[in-house]
Amino acid sequence: MGVVFQFVYWNFHFLGADFSIPLPMNVIFCLVGALVGTLVGVLPGVGTVATIAMLLPITFGLPPVGALIMLAGIYYGAQYGGSTTSVLVNIPGEATSVITCLDGHQMARQGRAGAALAIAAIGSFFAGCVATVLVAALGTPLTSIALLFGPAEYFSLMVLGLIFAVVLAKGSVLKAVAMVVTGLLLSMVGSDLETGAGRMTFDFAELADGIGFTNIAMGVFGFAEIIRNLEMPAENRDIVSKKVTGLMPTRKDLIDSAGAIARGTILGSILGILPGGGAVIASFAAYTFEKKIAKDPSRFGRGAIEGVAAPESANNAAAQTSFIPLLTLGIPPNAVMALMVGAMTIHGIVPGPQVMTKQPDLFWGMIASMWIGNLMLVIINLPLVGVWVSLLRVPYRLLYPSIIVFCCIGVYSINNAPTDVVLAALFGIIGYWLIKHDFEPAPLLLGFVLGPLMEENLRRAMLIARGDATVFFTRPISAVLLSIAMVLLVVAALPKIRRRRDEVFVE
C-alpha cells in the first residue's frame, strides 16, 4: 500500500520557471479526481459513465497506477455529485441517485438540505469503509478460483456477466441483448488479433486499430446526452433558492439513519458483486427495503432521512464491490467498470487475476485509494456544498458548449487524431437515435469492451476442443455458468417477473 503514500518529486515547467516539489502524488491524484468528478457529476444530465468518459483523457498522461487511482476518485466524486443535484435541484445526475431525489429533495425543501447531504456523505463513507475491507478480503480467494478457469470457462463467465447486466438493466431484455450483440459486432472492426487481417475497415487506416473505445463512450454517453438535454424545456431545472444552512445533521438524524446505513451497506455490498446494474439496483433495493420495514411507511417521500441514508450507502458500497469481478476475474460487471477496462488497456494493463500477482502495487493501490477516495469525499464535499450550489446557477445554455469543447479536446488529445473526434460525433448521432428508440447504450458499451476477450477465449476454447462446440456444456464449471445464464434469461423474460422488475424502476 506504500505506493499510495509515496512521495514523488514533481518537476514542472509553468509560466517560464522550473519547479520541483515533493508530493504524495497518488493521494493528490485521488483528491483531484474526486474533486473534478464531483464538479462534472453535479452538472444535471451528466451521469457517472458520461463523467468518467469525459475525464478519461486527462488521466492518460499519468503513470498507470496514478491514472487508475484518479479514475477511482472521479468515479466516487461523480456519484456523490449526482446525489448533490438530486437533493438540491431534484434532478438526478445519474441513475444511482434517482431514488435519492424522493426524500432528499423533500428534505431540501424543508430547509434540511445540509443534513441530507451530510448524511449522504457519512453513509457513503461508512459503506465505503466496509466495502473496501470486503474487496481486500475477497480479492485473494477469488483470484485463486480464477486460476482454475480455462478459455471455455472464461467465455461462459463473460456470457453470464453480460446476461446479468441485461437482466438487471431497465427496459426490454430483448433490446438489451440486441445492444450487447451490437457492441460485440462493433468491437470486431479493426485488425484480427491472430492473422492481422483488416476486418470491416473499408481500407481506412484510421480503423485498423479498431473503433476507439473513448470515441464510442464519449459519443453515446456524452454527446448524445447533451443533444437530448437540449430538447428538454428549460423550466425543468428549478433550483433551491433557499440558502443551505445547518450543515450538520442533528443527533436524532444520526440515530435514525444508523440502522438504515448499516442495512444499505450490506445490501449494496452483495448486489455490487453481481454483474449488472449493481449500484443502481442496490439503491432501489435498499430504499424499498427501508420502506417495507419502517413503522410508518407514509413518511417516505416526504423527507424521511432513512430514505436518503439507505440508498446512498447502498450505491456507494455497490460501486466499491463492483471492482471485485474486475480486479479478480478481469470482467467488468457494468458500464463504469467497462470504462475502467478501457483505461487499463490504454495503459497496457490487462485486467484479471494476473494483476494481483504481477502488479500488486496496482491492486493494493486501488484498494487503498478507494478508502482515501471516500475520505476525500467527506472532506471536500461538506465544505464545498455552497460551491456546487452556485455552479448549478450557471445556466445550461453556457454549460453545454463548455462540456462539448472539453470533450472535443479530450477525444482529440488521445491520439492527436481529428478522425477520432469525427467518430465521436457520429456515435453521438447514433446515441441520440438509440434514445429515441428506447435502446439502452450501457449494454452496447459492455459488449464492445468484452468483445475482443470473448472472441479470443471462444477461439481458443474451440481450438483446444478440436472444433467441438459441446465443450462449453461438458466442462462442469462452464456448464454451470451457462445454465445460470440461461435460467436468468428465461426468468427475466417471464411476464410476471418483468412486471415486478418494471415496478422497481418506476417507483
Next chain:
Amino acid sequence: MSEGGSSSQQRAGLSFSIRNPRDFWGGVALIALAIFALWASRDLPGQRGFAFGPGTAPRLFATLLAGLGAAVAFVGLVTDGPPIEKYKLRGPAFVVFAILLFAGMIRGASFSLLGLPIVIPSFGLIPSTFCAFMLSIMGSTEMRWVESLIAAVVMTFFCVILFVHLLGLPFQLMPRFWG
C-alpha cells in the same frame, strides 16, 4: 442508422398496422446493420479446420444480431408502444457541426467533397476551441451574444491552461500561417 429513424417517422404516421413503431423500426435498423456487417466481412476467410478464421466471429455475431433485430421488430408488431418522439433538428445539428468544425480546424484537413478539393489550414487549439464553442452555443434557443462571447473566451483560456500548461499536452495553439 439515422436514416432508418427519419424514414420511420413518415411511414409510422401513414401505417396503422405498426403498433409499436419505436421497437419495429429499431429492429429493422439492427437487421440493416447486421446485413451491412455481413456484406463488409464477406471476403474475410472463415473457419479452416478447427481454427476460426478472421471472418468467423464477425459473421457469427452479425447473424445473431440479425435474428435479434428480427425479434425486436416482431415485438414491435405485436405489442403497443408510444410513437417515435419527434427529432429536433436545431440542437443536434449545431452540436454536431460544432464538433465537426473542431475536428476540421484543429489540425487542418484536406478532402474532396462532391469532386471539389477542400483544404482547411491547420488552425490550432485556440481558434478551434473558440469557434466550436460559439457554433455549439447557437444550438440553444436561449443564446445571448455578449454573454456567449465572454463565456467562449473564458472557456478557451481555461482549456489552454488545463490541457497545455497543467497536463503538458503538445498542442499547436495558433494557426500555422500566423507566423
